[in-house]
Amino acid sequence: METCLHAAFVSQIEPKNVKEALTDNCWIEAMQDELSQFQKLHVWDLVDLPKGFEPIGTRWVFKCKTDDRHVVVKNKARLVVYQLDVKSAFLYGKVHxxxxxxxxxxxxxxxxxxxxxxxxxxxxxxxQAPRAWYETLSKHLLSNGFDRGQINSTLFIRKAGGDILLVQVYVDDIIFGSTNEGMCREFEKMMKSKFEMSNMGELSFFLGLQVSQREDGIYLHQTKYVQDILSKYKMSDSTTYGTPIPVNHGLHPDKDGKDVDSRLYRGMIGSLMYLTASRPDIMFAVCLCSRFQSQPKESHMIAVKRIFRYLKGKPRLGLWYSKQQSFDFKAYTDSDYGGCNLDRKSTSGGCQFLGDRLVSWQCKKQSTVSVSTCEAEYIAAASGCSQILWIQQQLRDYGLNFTGTPLFIDNNATMSITNNPVKHSKTKHIEIRHHFHP
Incomplete structure (x- = not known):
């Protein structure tokens, strides 16, 4: 019964244009709500167009907002400029x-x-909208006792005694948390004194990430997003695979292969790239397939579809962050050797942990051709070292200081060179990378 009453006041269909929207009372109300915000916040004035100026066109964008169960919870009509949550966040930014x-x-x-x-x-x-909004928001936070993050300028921190309040801004979405619940309530009150805000409650869904908060930890996953892209690319009924890519994949440019729709291929790759935010298990496979976006062949499409079939069998995998484990910071790096069939460059891989919590991961083709396994490993280690330094700086914004972070690498080739003096004269390039490591 509750679902039926809800559906009676919220349209389930997004209109294709404004003419269609003006026939539906739900969307008319949504458009009126948007314009009432303009009037309330003094966004504009109706004037004659001065000579020498060209007006920018406007259009309506209609969106049915859904929750993580795919239930439509709101009809949102937004008036946007033709130049291609805090309610109407950008409308607070002053235009100069x-x-x-x-x-x-x-x-x-x-x-x-x-x-x-x-x-x-x-x-x-x-x-100018994002810059104007960020300027307005940051001034308000800084004037109320917050400090801006040294590494991440969209992070704001306020400390009181032994407690800390963290505020992370992403365009017009704000998430915050504190070691003291009272600081959260004070922050909410402070924000509502300046902006019209709606409290979405405990974080459960953010930028496509589903957040399950439990007593013993937090689970991040993108199950809804997986289901959405499987449906979008008609893979919902496909057979499943146990791995995203075979060990001996043999992917190469395949110049004699049959061409496929490059636009479709790039769309699938883009969808998968966004999914790697919580699925490191597909990182290597996606990065490998992304190398063939300019001229995708049928063999490449088969490889991409295998990733989707793997997701079909394991849609709910994600990241678990336990509350009870230690906060020891450690990192790992590895690489293949000449694994890219395009140019024989090696691929670096790395991951960083706080205790047993995976907090960062990378997979990237190296920019130069390595002449040995040892060099490929050192290039990967240098990249991993850079990531460690960045994370150490970032953690200082949170009040955490880590020094002497252990970096674990595959050093069998290094030991082999050390035991063979004949090879020492050919390792100057490796020595340079070695001295980069702190």
């Missing part, structure tokens, strides 16, 4: 240039049909 936009389609003033709106605040889609 003269910008004029056309009147909203379907909501033109019949008595001033030739007039345009002069923007006083930023509008979604305007190039």
């Amino acid at each position: 240039e003269d910008v004029y936009v056309t009147q909203p389609p379907g909501f033109e003033d019949p008595h001033n049909i030739n007039k345009v709106y002069k923007l006083d605040k930023a509008l979604y889609g305007l190039h």
Whole structure:
């Protein structure tokens, strides 16, 4: 019964254009809500267009907002600029240039049909909008006792005694947490005094990531996203594989192979790349297949579809962060040797842990051709060392200091060279990389 009542007040279908939206009361109400925010925040003024200026076009974007169960919870109509949560976050940012936009389609003033709106605040889609919003938000936070992160400028920290409050900003979404619940309530009150905000409650869904908070830890996964891309690329009913890629994959340019739709191929790769935010198990396979985006062949498409079939069999895999384990910081690196069939460059892999919690991972083809297994391992180690230094700096923003982080590498080739003096004269390039390591 509750679902039926909800559906009666929320449209389940996104309109294709404004003409279609104006026939549905749910979407008319959504558009009126958007324009009422403009009026409330003094976003614009209706004026005559000055000589020498061209107005920027506007259009409506319609979106059915869903939760992690795919249930439509809100109809969102947004007026955006043709230049391609905090409620209407960008509308708080002050615009310092003269910008004029056309009147909203379907909501033109019949008595001033030739007039345009002069923007006083930023509008979604305007190039200045993100900068203007961030400037407004950061000034408010800094004036209320927050410090900006030294490495991540979108991280804000406030300390009080032995407690800490962390605020992470991603465009118009804000997540925050503290060792003291009272600091969270104080932060919410402080934000609502300046901005119109809606508290989404305990973090459970953010930028496609599903967050399951439990007493003994936190589980991050993208099960909903996996289901969405399987459906999008018609792989929901496919057979499953136990691994994303065979050990001896043999992928190469395949110049004589049959061409496939490059746009479709790149779309599938892009979808998978976003999934690697919580699925390191597909990282290598996705990076390997991404090397053939310019001229994808049928053999490459088969490899990509195998990744989707693997996801079909393991849709709920994710990352577990336990509350009870230690916070020892350690890292691992490895590489293959001349594994790329395109140019015989090696691939570096690395991962970093806090205790047993995986916090960062990388997979990237090396920029130069390694002439030995040992050199390939040292290049991977140098890259891993750079990542360690970056993470150490980042953790200092959180009040954590790590020095002497152990880096575990495959050093069999190094030991072989050490035991063979004949090879020492050919290792200057390796010695240079060795001295990079702190």
